[in-house]
Amino acid sequence: MTTSSGPAIVADLLSDTLTRPVPAMRAAMAAAEVGDDVFGEDPTVRRLEARVAELLGHEAALFTPTGSLANQLGMRLHVSPGEEIIADSLAHVVRAELGAAAVFSGITSRTWVSRGGLLDPAAPLDLMAVGGGPYQVGTACVVLENTHNFGGGVIQPLAAMEQVAAVCRAAGVRVHLDGARLWNAHVASGVPLAAYARCADTVSVCLSKGLGAPIGSLLVGSAEAMREARVWRKRYGAGMRQVGILAAAGLYALDHHIERLAEDHARTRRCAEALAAVAPVVDLDRVQTNILVLDLSDTDWQATAFVEAALRRGVRGYAMGARQVRLVWHLDVDDAATHAATEVLRRLLVEGPGSATAGATEP
Numbered sequence: 001m002t003t004s005s006g007p008a009i010v011a012d013l014l015s016d017t018l019t020r021p022v023p024a025m026r027a028a029m030a031a032a033e034v035g036d037d038v039f040g041e042d043p044t045v046r047r048l049e050a051r052v053a054e055l056l057g058h059e060a061a062l063f064t065p066t067g068s069l070a071n072q073l074g075m076r077l078h079v080s081p082g083e084e085i086i087a088d089s090l091a092h093v094v095r096a097e098l099g100a101a102a103v104f105s106g107i108t109s110r111t112w113v114s115r116g117g118l119l120d121p122a123a124p125l126d127l128m129a130v131g132g133g134p135y136q137v138g139t140a141c142v143v144l145e146n147t148h149n150f151g152g153g154v155i156q157p158l159a160a161m162e163q164v165a166a167v168c169r170a171a172g173v174r175v176h177l178d179g180a181r182l183w184n185a186h187v188a189s190g191v192p193l194a195a196y197a198r199c200a201d202t203v204s205v206c207l208s209k210g211l212g213a214p215i216g217s218l219l220v221g222s223a224e225a226m227r228e229a230r231v232w233r234k235r236y237g238a239g240m241r242q243v244g245i246l247a248a249a250g251l252y253a254l255d256h257h258i259e260r261l262a263e264d265h266a267r268t269r270r271c272a273e274a275l276a277a278v279a280p281v282v283d284l285d286r287v288q289t290n291i292l293v294l295d296l297s298d299t300d301w302q303a304t305a306f307v308e309a310a311l312r313r314g315v316r317g318y319a320m321g322a323r324q325v326r327l328v329w330h331l332d333v334d335d336a337a338t339h340a341a342t343e344v345l346r347r348l349l350v351e352g353p354g355s356a357t358a359g360a361t362e363p
């Protein structure tokens, strides 16, 4: 593979959204039975929705084109215009959905700061404002994220989520769980999906990341909530027709690609350990799933220069901050690619930005 402008890519670690459907998934898509999903008549979509609702222990599910839409629908259900959500300052809903909750739903937000995305229950519970009355904005919904993307794929402790859920329930505050990578949390921790999902009124999950489907997410919740979400999905212009073709990819992914996430986790870990051995750029305790965030603060590298040098050697990553680089493992990165990428990254760290070979094109 090459990028449009150039170097051959040996390992594309930009994101787990890059996965391409495998031939058997494409075959399942081609064979899918379909109908008009706006009328609830696509049998494959219905099967997918029933399957995911059951897996997550909720009454019903709704198929959406993106995880962002599933999150937006979840928050929309729980929060009236002018009320607020509270979330981690690095949460996808506040950092990477382009203000959608404010734009579409009039939702305001406040954030707590965590150590690398890891949930400390005290943070949301201290920030929560219940019964603000006519003066203060009231918290209508706490948004949790598991695993935490910009936090480097950390898994939220179930006990912490349960504690937040219990306090919120007692206070009449809703919980939405952004579970785009809940599959990864489940496979790495062994905690059942439904145990995590029980902590929230609505949960979004993505099929289009580590699970390898080309598109698709689901929102789960009560049957009544999903009826309402279906109306809002259509209102947002995302009522879809014969999308059993896409749901079939999702069903294939659930059958074949959940357990294999452990391979991505093992490869991420292997790379992290090799890099930690040569430079203080990784906290190995925080490498728990398929995301590796390198903190270059104690090296001479800036993130952008590091990412550019790695790309010249065929490894694509993402400069997440001035000194942070994110690398994500997925279905299309095998052992050989992991080995090659590790070697490239290791050499860059050992040689530093000033080295004559930092821009070499050979891995």
Ligand SMILES: Cc1ncc(COP(=O)(O)O)c(C=O)c1O
Binding pocket: 017, 065, 066, 067, 068, 069, 071, 092, 093, 145, 147, 148, 149, 178, 180, 181, 206, 208, 217
């Ligand atoms: C944690 C998290 N939530 C939600 C999303 C949104 O998914 P989508 O790109 O399908 O809108 C992402 C995408 O990367 C994500 O990482």
